[in-house]
Amino acid sequence: MKKILIQFDTDSLPSSFDRVVAIDSGVDELFSYGGVTPENIEPLIHGAIFTRSAEELSNTAIFISGSNVEAGERLLSKIQDTFFGPMRVSVMIDSNGSNTTAAAAVRCASKHLDFNTTEALILGGTGPVGHRCGQILAAQGATVRIASRSEERAQVTCAEIRHVVPEAKVVPCEFSDEGVAAAVDGINLIIAAGAAGVQFLTGEEVEGIETLKVAIDVNAVPPVGLEGISPTDDAAEVNGATSYGAFGVGGLKMKTHRAAIEKLFTTNDQILNAAEIYNIAGSV
Known part of the structure; x- marks a missing residue:
């Protein structure tokens, strides 16, 4: 058949x-x-x-x-x-590719971090990919700062994440020129998931985050969200952190997307949303 x-x-x-x-x-x-x-x-x-x-x-x-x-x-x-x-x-x-992209980005970070002790900052955290990155990270035990130009929007996203992950440790964060230092203080992971062509941090600002271990930028359109990261970076050392660009994440995203479609046909009762797709990303 x-x-x-x-x-x-x-x-x-x-x-x-x-x-x-x-x-x-x-x-x-x-x-x-x-x-x-x-x-x-x-x-x-x-x-x-x-x-x-x-x-x-x-x-x-x-x-x-x-x-x-x-x-x-x-x-x-x-x-x-x-x-x-x-x-x-x-x-x-997988509307807007948000679930497969977020699952792949977080899986890349998981190779280098223990999420139970990770402080993460999601730039563009109220967008579709950022929202799901935050949701997956919170479900894995990370403390997550959801950053937006509007703290009210960040608060809404945090509430939506808690609805799915009741134990989520998520904090709304207003990301403005005046608030950069507070937003990045003590973080170990940055994921930039904002709109195409929006730069959040300069290379100097990224390098100045002494606690940063992993930086991920899922945008391939110049200028990238985190200056210095190339779209082709795949666990590259950039500005003192292990870095992934859009294509570095994209390879795993595509494998995950294909594997998830294949899994659909193993039974007739599955619902593959963010959490399920993240699990699939760990097996490809």
Whole structure:
């Protein structure tokens, strides 16, 4: 029986990136739908679960994509509400590539740090990738500072992380020109996950953080978020810290993305979100 992956994209045009990765992951058929909302998805879900027997449904899976993470999460909730009994298929959500990128970035950091004793700073921490980096790190025992130009937005993100990880040690942090010294004081890990072309710290500022052990920048568009880190850095020594650039993280991200799609077809009852995808990243 053929493996069918059904792509539900919240954008009007389904992501070509995600379609290519799906094909490279070995699916036999790929159905892609754009402009999918909680209001129009139900008949598409019924089409996925009523066309094969319960024993055969592991050969069908759903992938949620699109640039809007909140819209993707709403789709996931609607999908789960529509399933019943054995009539369900496995689902992976990776809106904006946030889960696979965050999982790969944190896995890179885990090679060099004990998260139970790690003080981490997430620059751009209220964005989709930064949010999930913070969530994964908190679940692994790290103390995490969620940095944003707006402390109110950082507070909202911290509350959202605590909703998923009740024991999370997360602290909102206003990141401004005047507050850089306080934000970086005592940290061991920086992950820059802000918008493309936004530089957070100069190389001199990074080098001045005496406690810093690992610096990760997931942005490949110049200028990068942490000056001195090249997109191709992969455990390179830069400004006194072990550093990873966007492509250094990206290799693991792509392996994780493909492995997660392959895992969807092992059973029909999986939900692959940030925590599950992080676990997969540790096995590729």
